[in-house]
Amino acid sequence: MDIEEVNTILEKYKNKTEMVINALQDIQDRLYYLPEEVLKKVSEKLNVPLSRVYSIATFYNAFSLVPKGKNQIKICLGTTCYVRGGEGIMKTLEEHLKIKSGETTEDKKFSIETVHCLGCCSIAPIIMVNKGAHGRLREETISDILKKYQ
Numbered sequence: 691m692d693i694e695e696v697n698t699i700l701e702k703y704k705n706k707t708e709m710v711i712n713a714l715q716d717i718q719d720r721l722y723y724l725p726e727e728v729l730k731k732v733s734e735k736l737n738v739p740l741s742r743v744y745s746i747a748t749f750y751n752a753f754s755l756v757p758k759g760k761n762q763i764k765i766c767l768g769t770t771c772y773v774r775g776g777e778g779i780m781k782t783l784e785e786h787l788k789i790k791s792g793e794t795t796e797d798k799k800f801s802i803e804t805v806h807c808l809g810c811c812s813i814a815p816i817i818m819v820n821k822g823a824h825g826r827l828r829e830e831t832i833s834d835i836l837k838k839y840q
């Protein structure tokens with residue numbers, strides 16, 4: 691996606707000062723993150739101070755200012771997941787994808803982040819890939835799960 695595509699997305703939000711979140715969401719859905727130059731464009735097009743755009747982009751967890759993969763993996767290392775093997779799951783994920791938690795693969799297909807309790811401890815250990823939960827995980831099933839998202 692180039693800046694022209696961002697401009698096209700932003701055309702429908704021109705001067706709609708109350709639609710910052712919607713505009714950021716549309717762009718995040720396409721780019722998987724919000725580069726600084728895009729925040730400036732949103733500020734200009736919607737006629738909203740850059741400081742406000744920036745504060746919204748940093749307030750909501752749905753937005754990221756750093757590049758993310760097309761498939762975003764959240765691995766839970768909350769207490770229940772941890773004691774049921776979450777750390778081994780994380781190591782296996784990192785080995786398969788050749789990245790550490792907080793990083794994105796070179797091909798931008800995957801990123802990993804660590805979270806603390808996804809609220810479904812009964813199926814621990816668990817990862818979320820995008821909006822899909824994978825529970826009662828075993829290290830040997832990670833490879834098959836990742837293949838589904840290739």
Ligand code: FES
Nearest residue numbers: 766768771808811
């Ligand atoms: S500790 Fe992992 S879902 Fe609760």
